[in-house]
Amino acid sequence: MNKKTIKIYFLVSLFAINLIIVRGVYAASVDLDFSKEVVGAGEQFYVDLMLDTEGESINTIEGNITFQNDNISFIRYEDGKSMVNLWVKKPSLDSDKNTLSFAGVMTNGFNGVIDPFNPKYKLPGQIIRLVFEGEKPGVSSFSTSIFNLNLNNGEGTSITAQPSNGIIKIGDFVNNQKYNDKQNSLPTLDAYVIRDPNVYNNKYVLIFKAFDKSTGIKYVEIKEGNKSWVVVKDSPYLLKDQSRRSTIYVQAMNNQGASVVKTIEPIPYHFFTTFNIFVVIFVIIILAIVVRIIYGKFKKHE
Amino acid sequence: MRKESYKKLLLLFILIIICFSQMVFADTIVSQTVTISARVVVDNGGGNTGGGGIDIPTTVNFSGWAYPYSTVYLLKDGFLEATVVADQSAYFTFSISDLVTDTYTFSIYTEDDNGRKSSLFSFPILINSGTAVNIDNIFLSPTIDTDKTEVKKGDLLKIFGQSIPLKEVLISINLGQDYVFSVVSDSLGKYLYNLDTSNLNLGRYKTKSKTIYNNKESLYAIPVSFLVGEDNINGGGDTCNTLPGDLNCDNHVNLTDFSIMAYWYNKFNPPETVDLNGDGTISLVDFSIMAFYWTE
Numbered sequence: 001m002n003k004k005t006i007k008i009y010f011l012v013s014l015f016a017i018n019l020i021i022v023r024g025v026y027a028a029s030v031d032l033d034f035s036k037e038v039v040g041a042g043e044q045f046y047v048d049l050m051l052d053t054e055g056e057s058i059n060t061i062e063g064n065i066t067f068q069n070d071n072i073s074f075i076r077y078e079d080g081k082s083m084v085n086l087w088v089k090k091p092s093l094d095s096d097k098n099t100l101s102f103a104g105v106m107t108n109g110f111n112g113v114i115d116p117f118n119p120k121y122k123l124p125g126q127i128i129r130l131v132f133e134g135e136k137p138g139v140s141s142f143s144t145s146i147f148n149l150n151l152n153n154g155e156g157t158s159i160t161a162q163p164s165n166g167i168i169k170i171g172d173f174v175n176n177q178k179y180n181d182k183q184n185s186l187p188t189l190d191a192y193v194i195r196d197p198n199v200y201n202n203k204y205v206l207i208f209k210a211f212d213k214s215t216g217i218k219y220v221e222i223k224e225g226n227k228s229w230v231v232v233k234d235s236p237y238l239l240k241d242q243s244r245r246s247t248i249y250v251q252a253m254n255n256q257g258a259s260v261v262k263t264i265e266p267i268p269y270h271f272f273t274t275f276n277i278f279v280v281i282f283v284i285i286i287l288a289i290v291v292r293i294i295y296g297k298f299k300k301h302e
Numbered sequence: 303m304r305k306e307s308y309k310k311l312l313l314l315f316i317l318i319i320i321c322f323s324q325m326v327f328a329d330t331i332v333s334q335t336v337t338i339s340a341r342v343v344v345d346n347g348g349g350n351t352g353g354g355g356i357d358i359p360t361t362v363n364f365s366g367w368a369y370p371y372s373t374v375y376l377l378k379d380g381f382l383e384a385t386v387v388a389d390q391s392a393y394f395t396f397s398i399s400d401l402v403t404d405t406y407t408f409s410i411y412t413e414d415d416n417g418r419k420s421s422l423f424s425f426p427i428l429i430n431s432g433t434a435v436n437i438d439n440i441f442l443s444p445t446i447d448t449d450k451t452e453v454k455k456g457d458l459l460k461i462f463g464q465s466i467p468l469k470e471v472l473i474s475i476n477l478g479q480d481y482v483f484s485v486v487s488d489s490l491g492k493y494l495y496n497l498d499t500s501n502l503n504l505g506r507y508k509t510k511s512k513t514i515y516n517n518k519e520s521l522y523a524i525p526v527s528f529l530v531g532e533d534n535i536n537g538g539g540d541t542c543n544t545l546p547g548d549l550n551c552d553n554h555v556n557l558t559d560f561s562i563m564a565y566w567y568n569k570f571n572p573p574e575t576v577d578l579n580g581d582g583t584i585s586l587v588d589f590s591i592m593a594f595y596w597t598e
Contacts, residue, residue, distance in 0.1 A: 059589075059593035086557075105560070105589050105592075115427075116338050150590035152590070154594040155591065196550050205561075207557055211379060213404065
């Protein structure tokens, strides 16, 4: 092989490697991480969906995870450690109880978790944790859809992440070990009332966001004045009392049973509004006229 | 054509493709200057807790530059953790402790004298208990604004904001490709550039800025847009037309705007102001555009 041929082969190889690198930039990947390979009946385990952005900054993710639920049962999902900080579509099971779908936002983008001891290489980030319990011996398989992602570039450029899959084996033994993240924490809650012409025709709505680092939020509920507690799923929530004269209580509960309550005071009632002043003046005038008429009649009678 | 010529053509083709693909790759590199270091904290035996366990402190220290005397905000997992005021030279430091082993998302931003926000510098990091982590050289973006939302073609448009004092600020204007103008901030960090719009075609433009300090570059400011048209319309009001995602016109892109957009998700006929990419529906693309301009 002469020098020129070697040169050509070298450049072609360089080209091929380069193409792979460039292609990699636009191909983030998702993986399913299992906490255990084999569990017993009654034993809980979790599956983490991990996102490796491969250097790209990504700010939305949409997709689903399907699992065989013949031998296992779904307990709950946890998003306390998720890179997703706002859910557009909260994780929810379909009617067959074997597919969990969701769509979420990572504000300002996510391009990997920094390991301070090795900051040059970024780690994949958790999107969601699914907790299951083994029921009877067998094998359960898991698979994901192709995930739709959008780049954090101000234009919402769409890319995809290839699907992933995995299996868990449920052995022929009993183990009643339950999964529990033992960190004790209180939820954090942000809640306030607004009204905007673009939402429910400018009616009062509750805006809220609840977060719990350890296990995630179980539910958020609201109590308006003396009415009973109502679970609220999505922000914005249309308030029942549109007069805003009721005190509003918002409670966020985490999966460990710890809760935090936020109180939103009603709008203070001001008697001396322009309308009320006009009404008072009108009533005084009417009264004066009536008194004048009665006094006139009385005088005439005398 | 001879065989030799074919080979030369092939080589040329390969080189062009390589150069092109490298350009694409280079464009994705984020110019950031942050340095991160960590060390394991050795307990000297003096930190015993009441329960007999060993309490090894975990601290995360942040330092960097904002604007002179500006308030710097530190968010942990999206909620306010601490604030600090930068000194005269715009330098700031934070220190937080009592963290357990976990992944945390920290976000830092500042505000200029007129309440404009810098870009949010946000990053997830794995913190292990018993370590001291330093995150230094955080170089917050400048702010940027214009004196008009619409400028009459041929008139001057003032582009201004705040940054580190006495440093070079590069102002980019998107005209199909970026045109860059350089100014130097004053002792308060303020900068101003008078843009001659004579050479601009009628239409909408975006402008953004970044600061250069010791050959390091800050993040870009949150871009603002302006219209070159037939009238002058003064700015200084709300940012509905200049900050994408600010749906309720309060100069922020935050949870309220997200909730307004979420209300219209998968609904028919969303308002034009909510449909950020103008395709007649609210999809994840609209949320993605909003997430890019997020200010908290």
